[in-house]
Amino acid sequence: MASADSRPVIPRRPAVSRMVRAITSPYYRYRHAKVLHSLRVGLAMLFSILATTGIDIPHGIWSSVTLLVVIGGLQHHGNIRKKAAERAAGTLLGASIGLALIVQQNLIGSLPLTYVLMAIVAAICAWFAIGSSGYIGLLTAITMCIVAGHGDNVIDVGLWRTLNVLIGIVIALAFSFALPLHATYSWRYGLAANLRECARIYTRLLEGESIGEEEQVRRFLEINRRLVQLRSLMPSVAKEIDVPQAKLEEIQRLHRSVLSSLELLATGPLMQADAAARAAYTRRCGAEVQAVRTMLLATARGLRFGRAQRSGALAEGAAAGVAAQNVSAACLPATVGSTADASRAGAPVADARTTAAPVAGSHAATPLTPLTPLTPLTPATCDSALPLPPDLQGPYWLGQRLAEQVARLRAALCDTESHWNIERHSRILPKT
Incomplete structure (x- = not known):
């Protein structure tokens, strides 16, 4: 046995290495997204000032x-690619129109004509600003005014301002891709947090632990707040991982269905039942609830880490296998039991028939296959609810419905795992 003052087996990382590891960690960037975005914009601003002032470019303030305008309100990588291109196009188009107005003013010399032309351009830009090309239309009009003024700017001033606009765009794009904040990670971590909270609440319901009304309202408000945040992230996630938004909508719908079923269970007859009725419910549905809890936690872990974890893989796989047998005996859908042992290692959802043996035999992560289709509830399942008191028949079938929804949610995540698992992409690319 090693003594207390013996050297550690794994040496401590240097401070610089720990700092680099923390900054490049997706979860660290997710937790400190606002700080990193503010720091990135501040450094870009400083660089633009030094770049324009250092070489004495006139009107360098327009670069800043x-x-x-380009990067200040954009945080996630999915938005940056589209919105930065739109803003760059609008800025260049507006600068070209502004220079054209200056040229016509110098050639014709009619200020009323210049004012009318600027008003017409502004009206056209306003037409497009309401539609899908809103950023391009708005920035075209703004840049036109910046470059041309009211038509009385000289041509060299317009050219210098156009150059500064281009410099600002280049600097903004360069800094926007430094330590990018992926909306996919925010979506994954938020969904994982909700699934862990659902597993925690579901377990407390089974164990007969009473949840106060204030605590229950607070917990579900927090879950619903994250649910709304996930909705706002979906367009950016779809752009980042190249997945049709309809797929994400399906995941969001199943996620919302799981929360609704759980809230009905938490506020239904099960919470008002006496100790004897709860004990009967626990005897009948205990294995089912534990299997659903296992599946929720396994899915959350797969979303959180994006890969199988070696730590505890054997023990978790064995425990999930026992839960799968119990669930199968209780006539739950086949997928609920068959997928539990595959994902407790943190991997995306898979059929246990293809993953149980490899996990039990080695510590390495193995290739995963999609979930098998859900098995519909058979008539034999109906008899399993008969021993329960009449007032607990509803919670029983609601629990069955919850198990089916969780399995479908996990299957949907498995179907898109090759897209949202960005870590797998980063590991495969160097090998390729």
Whole structure:
């Protein structure tokens, strides 16, 4: 046995290595997204000032203004690619129109004509600003005014401002891809947090632990708040991982269905039942609830880490296998039991028939296959609810419905795992 003062087996990482590891960690960037975005914009602003002032570019302030317009309100990588291109296009188009107005003013010399042309351009930009090309239309009009003024700017001023606009765009795009904040990670971590909370609440219901009304309202408000946040992230996630938004909508719908079923269980007859009725419910549905809890936690872990974890893989796989047998005996859908042992190692959802043996035999992560289709409830399942008191028949079937929804949610996540598992992409690319 090693003594207390013996050297550690694994040496401590240097401070610089720990700092680099923390900054490059997706979860660290997710937890400190606002700080990193503010730091990135601040450094980009400083760089634009030094770049324009250091080489004495006239009207260099417009480089900083363009920088803030392009990157200031964009945080996630999925939005940056689209919105930055739109803003760059609008800025260049507006600068070209502004220079054209200056040229016509110098050639014709009619200020009323210049004012009318600027008003017409602004009206056209306003037409497009309401539609899907809103950023391009709005920035075209703004940049036109910046470059041309009211038509009285000289041509060299317009050219210098156009150059500054281009410099600001380049700096903004360069800094926007430094330590990018992926919306996919925010979506995954938020969904994983909700699934863990659902597993915690479901277990407390089974164990007969009473949940106060205030605590229950607080917990479900927090879950629903994250649910709304996930909805706002879906367009960016779809752009980042190249998945049709309809797939994410299906995952969101199943997620919402799981929360609704759990809330009905938490506020239904099960919470008002006496100790004897709860004991009967526990005897009948205990294995089912534990299997659903296992599946919720396994799915959350797969979303959180994006890969199988070696730590505890054997013990968790064995425990999930026992739960799968109990669930199968209780006539739950086949997928609920068959997928539990595959995902407790943190891997995306898979059929246990293809993953149980490899996990039990080795510590390495094995290839995963999609979930098998859900098996519909058979008539034999109906008899399993008969021993329960009449007032607990509803919670029993609601629990069956919850198990089916969780299995479907996990299957949907498995179907898109090759897209949202960004870590797998980063590991495969160097090998390729």
